[in-house]
Amino acid sequence: MFKFKKLFCLIGNYLPPKLNCFFYKISGVNFDPNKVWIGNNCYLDTNFPENIIIKDHVCISFKVTICCHFNTSKSIKNHLIKKYRKNVIIEKGVFIGPGSIIMPGVVLKENTFIRAGSVITKSTKPNSIVSGNPQKEEKILNTRLASKINNLNQKYLF
Numbered sequence: 838m839f840k841f842k843k844l845f846c847l848i849g850n851y852l853p854p855k856l857n858c859f860f861y862k863i864s865g866v867n868f869d870p871n872k873v874w875i876g877n878n879c880y881l882d883t884n885f886p887e888n889i890i891i892k893d894h895v896c897i898s899f900k901v902t903i904c905c906h907f908n909t910s911k912s913i914k915n916h917l918i919k920k921y922r923k924n925v926i927i928e929k930g931v932f933i934g935p936g937s938i939i940m941p942g943v944v945l946k947e948n949t950f951i952r953a954g955s956v957i958t959k960s961t962k963p964n965s966i967v968s969g970n971p972q973k974e975e976k977i978l979n980t981r982l983a984s985k986i987n988n989l990n991q992k993y994l995f
Contacts, residue, residue: 846883853877861886869893876935882906882925888941891927894987898935898953905941928963930987948983 842864849860854877858870861881868891876899881889888905891897906922923942927933931945934953939945944960951957952968952975961967964983966975
């Protein structure tokens with residue numbers, strides 16, 4: 838069954854929106870396909886898709902990569918870095934811009950906006966705008982403005 842789940846996730850990585858959600862759900866990604874938008878050519882971790890948890894009203898743009906594990910290759914087995922596997926949690930109302938990379942163990946708090954091409958290596962604060970490599974918090978939005986933006990997104994995406 839593990840090989841089939843991995844295959845379903847891999848297929849989902851190459852399908853267009855809404856169809857990809859069906860395959861991600863079968864592979865074990867924890868989310869409601871009717872309340873999440875996942876764009877074209879996203880790469881969700883094929884080895885451990887069950888470690889990806891996505892809450893409602895999340896928009897993941899195209900070419901986003903979500904990693905849940907790190908496994909050293911055979912050539913560097915004696916290296917100090919050990920293999921690990923951690924959850925990635927994306928809370929309600931998060932927007933992830935195109936080409937962003939989410940690393941293992943990250944929690945994207947409610948109403949976080951990730952700008953295009955960002956590499957997210959640590960958890961974010963609620964209502965924040967984050968960008969860059971390394972990630973940098975640009976601004977904290979007030980709750981009212983973040984809710985207004987999310988309501989508009991819900992109107993057009995879900």
